[in-house]
Amino acid sequence: MSVAHANGTDPREHSSRPPSGVARPPGRPRDTRRDPLIIEATLTELAANGFGGLSMEAVAAAAGVGKATVYRRWPTKGALVAEALATLATSHEPHDTGSLRDDLVAAVNAVRRHGIQTLSGRIMPRVLAEKESHPDLFDTYRQQVIVPAREQVANVLRRGVASGELKADLDIDLATDMLVGPVSYRQYTAGSNEVSGTRISQIVDTVLGGIRAD
Amino acid sequence: MSVAHANGTDPREHSSRPPSGVARPPGRPRDTRRDPLIIEATLTELAANGFGGLSMEAVAAAAGVGKATVYRRWPTKGALVAEALATLATSHEPHDTGSLRDDLVAAVNAVRRHGIQTLSGRIMPRVLAEKESHPDLFDTYRQQVIVPAREQVANVLRRGVASGELKADLDIDLATDMLVGPVSYRQYTAGSNEVSGTRISQIVDTVLGGIRAD
Structure with missing residues (x-):
């Protein structure tokens, strides 16, 4: 959540001061x-x-x-x-063990852990329900939470394409949906305990069956 | 919602009358x-x-x-x-053209049409957001909307197993998640126009690549 600055100050503290050139209000x-x-x-x-x-x-x-x-x-x-x-932005560890399959399983498991049972996961249906009246809030949520979670899966897929393990013309965006979608959908429609590690491995293996290079 | 009664009366009409034995309030x-x-x-x-x-x-x-x-x-x-x-219960046409692939595409397309742009689709994030305080409402929604939509996909998959086209030990529930999940997830997180017919065909083909009998 916090980003280390070169000068060591906390950026949140900094952002609470008036911009330079603007007079600080009187008082402490x-x-x-x-x-x-x-x-x-x-x-x-x-x-x-x-x-x-x-x-x-x-x-x-x-x-x-x-x-x-x-x-x-x-x-x-x-x-x-x-x-x-x-502030919901989360930094994700890159998954790079050398095994495409294991890295995909790890990346999708990380998505699962950020699911409905977390504070950020419980906010999802709220910003979704109010998307029409407050599109900016949903957009911030998407940029801070949804995009980074997808990116960690997409990065593993890109490596698989580069190494020749996956089809050269793989639609990364679609393949990401196919890995993240079934997990997210299941967590929200059936309850947070419905997605086991075994289930995630099965999803990864099935999708891999359809996207491996021939 | 309606259960055929032995005497053939519409239970909805019936339920708006006082229970038998209770005097009807005066007036019309x-x-x-x-x-x-x-x-x-x-x-x-x-x-x-x-x-x-x-x-x-x-x-x-x-x-x-x-x-x-x-x-x-x-x-x-x-x-x-x-x-x-x-009242949100929708009856779905069975998909049975003889082609497993075409029937899956049709069934998943039907899920897409019932997505976020419909009244029932817009209610989804609302009942989801209030699932903790009103679990009964989410449950009714799930039974009336989510389960029937999944069932039309699951029925096509079951036929594929019966005909020997799909693996005999296929996990129907998981395969249904893998077909419906990416579409539903995409519609809700990226906007209703984000899922094209082409995209659905690609999802079906990729999943089929992983679940066909060898």
């Missing part, structure tokens, strides 16, 4: 130590009630701060939720 | 002609606002009836939404 600089608590409370509220049902009051109460503290930093609910969603 | 029997409008308005409200955000007042207004008319028939919001979800 705002205390930013509670920001992570506010962000966490925002994500929890979002998972529970959606954007429409989220109130700044409830976020403040859950974070143990006054309402004014939240409003001083995030003047609107939209700004607060957008920043909270942006 | 309730006018049931507006019921389909109320049900339709309920589904539309559910897709737009979820169960938490749905109000009986808004449903009544959208259906052009008085609030009392709605409450007389459905004393609670839960009862109204449960009955509305139960």
